[in-house]
Every structure is written in structure tokens, then in C-alpha cells.
Amino acid sequence: MSAVVDEHDHHADDHHDHGPAKGILRWIVTTNHKDIGTMYLVFALAMFFVGGAMAMVIRAELFEPGLQFVDPAFFNSMTTMHALVMVFGAVMPAFVGLANWQIPLMIGAADMALPRMNNMSFWLLVAGVLLLASTLFMEGGAPNGGWTLYPPLVLQPITVGKALPFAVFSVHLLGISSIMGAINIIATITNMRAPSMRMMDMPLFVWTWLITGFLLIAVMPVFAGAVTMLLTDKFFHTSFFNAAGGGDPVLYEHIFWFFGHPEVYIMILPTFGVASTIIPIFARKPLFGYASMVWATGAIAFLAFIVWAHHMFTAGMPLAGELYFMYATMIIAIPTGVKVFNWTATMWDGAMTFETPMLFSIAFVVLFTMGGFTGLMMSIAPSDFQYHDTYFIVAHFHYTLVPASIFMLMAAGYFWLPKWTGHMYNEKIGQLHFWLSAISVNILFFPQHFLGLAGMPRRIPDYAVQFADWNMISSIGGFIFGASQLLFLYIVIDTVRGGTGEKVTDEVWEDAAKHGLEWTLPSPVPYHTWTTPPTIVPTEHVLDSH
Amino acid sequence: MNKAKQLFAGLILMALGLGAAQADYTLNLTKGVTKVSNDIYDLHMLILWICVIVGIGVFGTMFYSIYHHRKSKGHKAAQFHENTTVEIIWTIVPTLILIGMAIPATKTMLELDNVAKSDMTIQVTGRQWYWDYKYLDNDIHFESHLDEASEITHRTVGADPRSVPHYLLNVDKPLVIPVNKKVRFVLTSGDVIHSWWVPDLGWKKDANPGFINEAWASVDKAGTYRGQCTELCGRDHGFMPIVVIAMEQPDYDAWVKKTLDQQKQKPDLSDQSREQLMAHGESVYLKNCVGCHQINGAGVPGLIPALTGSAIATGKWESLDGFLRAGTAKMPSFSKLNGKEFAEVMTYVRNNLGNSVGDELQPKQTALPDDDDE
Numbered sequence: 001m002s003a004v005v006d007e008h009d010h011h012a013d014d015h016h017d018h019g020p021a022k023g024i025l026r027w028i029v030t031t032n033h034k035d036i037g038t039m040y041l042v043f044a045l046a047m048f049f050v051g052g053a054m055a056m057v058i059r060a061e062l063f064e065p066g067l068q069f070v071d072p073a074f075f076n077s078m079t080t081m082h083a084l085v086m087v088f089g090a091v092m093p094a095f096v097g098l099a100n101w102q103i104p105l106m107i108g109a110a111d112m113a114l115p116r117m118n119n120m121s122f123w124l125l126v127a128g129v130l131l132l133a134s135t136l137f138m139e140g141g142a143p144n145g146g147w148t149l150y151p152p153l154v155l156q157p158i159t160v161g162k163a164l165p166f167a168v169f170s171v172h173l174l175g176i177s178s179i180m181g182a183i184n185i186i187a188t189i190t191n192m193r194a195p196s197m198r199m200m201d202m203p204l205f206v207w208t209w210l211i212t213g214f215l216l217i218a219v220m221p222v223f224a225g226a227v228t229m230l231l232t233d234k235f236f237h238t239s240f241f242n243a244a245g246g247g248d249p250v251l252y253e254h255i256f257w258f259f260g261h262p263e264v265y266i267m268i269l270p271t272f273g274v275a276s277t278i279i280p281i282f283a284r285k286p287l288f289g290y291a292s293m294v295w296a297t298g299a300i301a302f303l304a305f306i307v308w309a310h311h312m313f314t315a316g317m318p319l320a321g322e323l324y325f326m327y328a329t330m331i332i333a334i335p336t337g338v339k340v341f342n343w344t345a346t347m348w349d350g351a352m353t354f355e356t357p358m359l360f361s362i363a364f365v366v367l368f369t370m371g372g373f374t375g376l377m378m379s380i381a382p383s384d385f386q387y388h389d390t391y392f393i394v395a396h397f398h399y400t401l402v403p404a405s406i407f408m409l410m411a412a413g414y415f416w417l418p419k420w421t422g423h424m425y426n427e428k429i430g431q432l433h434f435w436l437s438a439i440s441v442n443i444l445f446f447p448q449h450f451l452g453l454a455g456m457p458r459r460i461p462d463y464a465v466q467f468a469d470w471n472m473i474s475s476i477g478g479f480i481f482g483a484s485q486l487l488f489l490y491i492v493i494d495t496v497r498g499g500t501g502e503k504v505t506d507e508v509w510e511d512a513a514k515h516g517l518e519w520t521l522p523s524p525v526p527y528h529t530w531t532t533p534p535t536i537v538p539t540e541h542v543l544d545s546h
Numbered sequence: 547m548n549k550a551k552q553l554f555a556g557l558i559l560m561a562l563g564l565g566a567a568q569a570d571y572t573l574n575l576t577k578g579v580t581k582v583s584n585d586i587y588d589l590h591m592l593i594l595w596i597c598v599i600v601g602i603g604v605f606g607t608m609f610y611s612i613y614h615h616r617k618s619k620g621h622k623a624a625q626f627h628e629n630t631t632v633e634i635i636w637t638i639v640p641t642l643i644l645i646g647m648a649i650p651a652t653k654t655m656l657e658l659d660n661v662a663k664s665d666m667t668i669q670v671t672g673r674q675w676y677w678d679y680k681y682l683d684n685d686i687h688f689e690s691h692l693d694e695a696s697e698i699t700h701r702t703v704g705a706d707p708r709s710v711p712h713y714l715l716n717v718d719k720p721l722v723i724p725v726n727k728k729v730r731f732v733l734t735s736g737d738v739i740h741s742w743w744v745p746d747l748g749w750k751k752d753a754n755p756g757f758i759n760e761a762w763a764s765v766d767k768a769g770t771y772r773g774q775c776t777e778l779c780g781r782d783h784g785f786m787p788i789v790v791i792a793m794e795q796p797d798y799d800a801w802v803k804k805t806l807d808q809q810k811q812k813p814d815l816s817d818q819s820r821e822q823l824m825a826h827g828e829s830v831y832l833k834n835c836v837g838c839h840q841i842n843g844a845g846v847p848g849l850i851p852a853l854t855g856s857a858i859a860t861g862k863w864e865s866l867d868g869f870l871r872a873g874t875a876k877m878p879s880f881s882k883l884n885g886k887e888f889a890e891v892m893t894y895v896r897n898n899l900g901n902s903v904g905d906e907l908q909p910k911q912t913a914l915p916d917d918d919d920e
Binding site (some may be wrong): 018065066067068069071072073076138139140141144145147150152153156157158159161162175213242243244248249250283284285286287289290291292301314315316319322323325330331333334337344345346347348349350351352353354362365368369370373374376377380381382383385386388389390420450453454455457460461462463465518527534 | 572574586639705739785847
């Protein structure tokens, strides 16, 4: 591909550099990585608000003890759908959107390696999510057995009505979409880098996505297999998970979490990549420990495959299993620690400024680390016999997803939107959004640690009165957090339409061009970029070796 | 440690303008009442303090840097980006801490797992949505349901949970165990996965259908300990609490004797007044039917049929009786109920919940010949 482009002279380039097609068809049939990236991001933001609205229903019902607004089965549907929509509709697509926009720009490629498949994987995602969302309007309601879809509960006619097969086919579509996206990203990274960019010159965001791509290819088929077994157990009288027919419900848990644990790293590794891209620019320093960052990412991805049963310490495993999964899980703290130390060392002795993307990144490092600490606590198997399935774990994984993944997605928005649109966002409103989010997210989730330790199980629509105060505080934090995100929506729309009116430079951020190829392109980035691959790769992190 | 925590919590509460006075809450894990639960508490505190110290170190460094190393203060950025020595140090030190942590954790895990040499065994069966307890050594067997006051309150929009003692954490028949005896629990389920958790005993364990899990507890102190189901098990997952009463041995022995005597009693099949039938029927309904068919008999659209106006519920009582005893693919058999309970609950269902058949059924009509042996 690049060889072909190389043969063009500049005149020929200009001739081919036409803009996007006009009208709605531009979006439906587009194969342009920027258009597809935009669609992914817009779709993810929309789903973020849909999933968020479900969270608001949950927090409203839990505002006070007793029955207020929703029936327990609908409450269970909300917790289930909130998780599925946020994971498969918001966080994962948002990172694929970022990958679509940024990876070609960062590695000097003209587009993704497989542009038509790129289009298809987006539209399959939309189909999958719509199929899932349609269950909300079905007789018997949306799936309500938890996003883990444990049998026999989700197979029970009195629990889940007509929704199960739709949820299963939705998972199939989402899985195909994710695998196609992952193949595309891997193919792009391995084949389409600028000729002078070696693997160890790649920006960390590219590295983390490369590794994430392999995780996706490895585990999405496992999940598809697990839900297909649910389907055949339900409709074709197999007994994979039915003890009466020789099956085992715990088998499902093993298969699910063999997918589920790498899945959580699918949502966090690109987050690490974004943080490793943003922090050096605002610290005006190269990323500390580039090579160890790469190896730590690889180590975390490897460990992701061998720790799954720490989600099942209380499911009934032999002692050797409990001990093995405890030790393996504890080891994750080491590469994760390396990452946190590296970010801290990157800030150390820098010349920091605190624009909105940097504020979100700092909050990410602190709050993700807190989520990591509670993760370490839960790796201690005997202690997990207390923590498991309480609000302590709810607090833990929300700390690793909301002020980590979500915050870094927001940070990425503030960071790259000026590059993409050529407009600067409103810094004052951006900072207001940051402070409201950072404070309210802690009011929302920190008290949940107390609730869990005090004995409140998760996934209950009503609770004993001694849990009332902290639930009320948590709900208040939730409402403020939810409302604050409307500011982000406003800022995105405002920036796209012109923002502050200030014309941003090509670099956007001071000296950014030293750190990444995308900042050497004009702002806004033209519809077609890198039709001729760049010859010099700015690799601030490997200064010495070039 | 606890004082510091409570002070901290008090400060947070005051900051939020709530005042600590009204709060009846705890912030930390319970120490519990068994040796294992105390060991788990110690592990919890140890790892918590390790995290706090590491956190202070990392965040302290970061905030020092954020405060001093800023461009607005004219700080010039250094350009270092590698240091093999510190990278080795911050890989090795956490490894050593983790090894140090793994040793006590392994010891506790071994202890937790050791169900051998127990003094007695109780079989715990989770069912939607109550617990079924069977003492394998002396044939005591009973069901433990959410108490009626909580049952009615949590199903009523706007009802005040604060007026109900131990709201959602109270049962009709608690599990009773002796103190200082190693009680082995074997856990299983009759339908979906449940999980049995009493924080004061230090553990939870899943109750899986078709399989048996084991766990044990030896309680040091007489008292009442409360817990809940912790694995999502359907719409009433939040409403199947656990209450364990630990008794001194003589009290326990007396309880065993009393309970066995009660179990041997035959149900009273004498006639009842309409009011009695309806009142008792409501109790039976609240324990056995309300989880699915709801407090007003409306069922759940698309999932569970309504009893209000139902042809089966309001048809011939003999066929309703047969239907309940047989069960269906969706509904379990209720042959566990005795003739007295059948008469009561059928009278209730046929003359309440929007139905008015107008009949009343007496225990003698509905009793089967073998009903009196339970």
C-alpha cells in the first residue's frame, strides 16, 4: 500500500485528495478511518448516556430503603443492561473509535489496513446493540440475571422471558464486530507503520491497542461459545450447565471468566495507552521507562489469561485452585505497580501545566491506583470470602472503570478534539467538568467501600436500614456525576461547531510534535492523511537510540 | 485504628452536614465471632495498611511533584526517561511485600478449607427465595423465610422500612447452632445458584444446584448473627436473609429437644372459622407464593401468571389442590405443605387477591391420609 503511494508525486496526491462524499451516504458507506472513528465515538457517547440513565434508575431506587420506583425484576434488568451497554456499547466502541482515528495518524498510515471491514464492524456493532436494546421492550423484559448471564438463572422461564436468544445473538454480533475491529487494528499496526518506525518506536497507545487486539481475538470467541451453550441448553435440551443432565453450572462460570477477566483488561489497557500519551506532553518530559511500560502491558495481558477464577473464590474450588489463583492474581500488582510508578516518574521534575486532559490523567492515576489497591485486597482469597459479591467489589471495579477508563476517554476527547476539528474547546467549562466529575465520582463510589465492608450485598433493590446513609450519599454523588456529563456533551458539540473560535496550531499543545506524528499534521487534520508516509518519526521516548 | 477510622468517618459525615448522631452504620469489616473470621479481619487490616502506606508514598511523591514541578513556577523540565536501578527496585520491593502477604493468607486459606473433624453437620439448601436447613445428625429440618413484617413492607410502595425491626435481616425461623462446636455446613441449591453469607462467620460460600460445597464455623460467642444471600438468584434475591443464633450448649440441647417435639406433632386438622382460615392462609401465601405471584396476586406480565381471575385458582378446589401438589415446569410442587396449610392458602387465594369464589375449605377436606406424618 505505502509502496503504491510512494510512486505518486505531490500533484497526483492533490488530485486524489478529495473530501468526503456528500449526504448521509458518506456515513453509511464510508471506509475512511476518521469517519468511522467519529461514528464509533458518537455511538459510544450516546450509549454512555443510555447506560448512564440506567445507572440513574438504580441509584434512584437505592436512594432510600424500601420500594420506591421500580419492581425488583426491572431493577435487575437495569443492573444487567447497565453493565452490558456500558461495556459493549460505550467503553469498548469508544476505544475502537480512538484507535480508528489515532492509530493511522500515529504510525503514519494512510488508513486502516482493511477499510471495508472497518465499516462493517461498525455497523455490526450498531446492529448488536440495537438487538440487545430491543429486549427492553419485550414480554418479560430485558435480561435480568446479571451481565455475567449465569445459568441456571438466565435459563429460568420465571426469570427471563423472551430476551435470552436476542441477548445471545447480540453477543454474537458484538463479538464478530470486536474481532473484526481487532484484526484490522493488528493488521494496520503490523503492516502499515511508516518505514522508519520500529515496533519499539511506536507510541504507547499503539502498543496497548496491539496487545488489546490479541486479547479480543482470543476471548471474544470464548464468550460467544459460552452463550451459545446457554442457547442450546435452553432450546435444544443439551446439559452443559445442568447438573441433572450431567453438566455443571460452575463450568459456565469458568468459561465466562476466562473471557471476562481479559475483557476487563481490554477496557483498561488502551486507557493506559492514552495516559502514557497525555502525561509526557503536559509534563514536557519523555515518558519514563518506555520499554518497561511495553513489557508491563504484555505481562498484564498474559496474566489476564491465568487468573480468571479469582472471580469465583467462593464458587467452591479445591484448595490448590484457591491458592494458585490467589498467587497468580497477586502477581498482577507488580506490572501494574510498574506502570503507576512510571507515570509518577514521568511527572517528576517535569514542567507541568494542568489543562483539562492532564487533570483527567492525574485523577486517573490516583483513582485507578485506588481501584488497584482494592483489587490487591481482593486477591487475598480468604479476605475475598468476605468481600465477594458485596458493594466492596462494586466500588472496586467502578474505580477501575469510571475514573479510569471513562476519565481517560474524556481526557482523550479534550486532548485530540482540537487536532481533529481545528477548534479549541472551552478550557473553563472543561475544568468545571473535570472538578465536578472528579469530586462527584468519589462521593458516588467511595462510600460503597464502607457499604460492602459493612455487609451490603450487590445487586439488591432494597436494603437494611443501617445501609441507608451511605446509599443516600452515594446516590447524591451519582446524580451530580450524571448531570456533570451533560457538560461534556455540550463541550464536544461546542468544540465541533467552533469552540472558543481560537485557531489551534498544528501542534495544539506546546512541543507536542516532539512526542507524536499526529501533531505534525495540519489542524484540523485533512480528510486524507499520510498518503506519503512520513520519513522522520518523532520518538521522544527513545531519544537516545536514534 | 478503629477510633481513627470513626473520627475520619465522623468528619466526612459532618462535612456533608448529616451529623454522625443519627447514623447506625459501620465502616469496616466485622471481626466476627470465629477464629477464622478474626484471622481474615487481620489479613484485611494488614493488606489495607500496606495499601495505605504505598498510597501515601506514591500519591505523596506525585503531589509534591505537582506542587513544585510546574511550569507556572518556572520549573524547567528534566529530560531523563530511564533509570534501571529504580525500575529494578520498584519491581523487587512489591514482589517481596506480596510474598510476605501470601504467607499469612495461605495459612488462613488452609484453615478455612479444613472441614475435617467436625462435631455436627448442617445441610443448607438455597431455594428461590428462602433457605432450607437440615441437621444431618438429628433430623431437624425446617425452612427459614423472610419475616412477615419485612415481606409486606418491601412489597409496598412508600411503606416505612425504619419501623420494621431488623428490616430485611430477619427470618421466621433462625438457624440455631451451639457455641464452641465445629459446625460443618454442606451447601447446595434446589434451583439456581445462591450464596450463603453471614459476615460474622467470616465467609460466604455458593450453593450450587446439583453439587455440594463445604464450609465450617466454630462460633466463640453466643449471640444472633445476620447475613444475606450474595449471589443474584432472581427477583427476590435481596429478600432471603440468614439469621444464625449461637447458643450455649445447654440452651442448644433444650432447643433441639423442643424443636424435635414440635416436628413430631401432627398438624391440627380441626375446623377453623373463615377469619382464621384467611389469616393463616395469608401467612402461608406470604411464605410460599408471594415471590412469584406477588402480594396482590397479579403475577408478572410475560413471566408469571396472575392468580386474580385465574381459572385454575378459582375453579374446582380439587383440581387446584392437585395442581399445587403436582407442580409444573415453571412452578415447584407444593406437596411439602400439609392439609391444614392447603385448606388455608386455597381459601385465601380463592377469596382474596381480587377473587371471590365464596367457599371455605377445611383442613379435613384437603388432608391426605398420610398428611399427619409430615
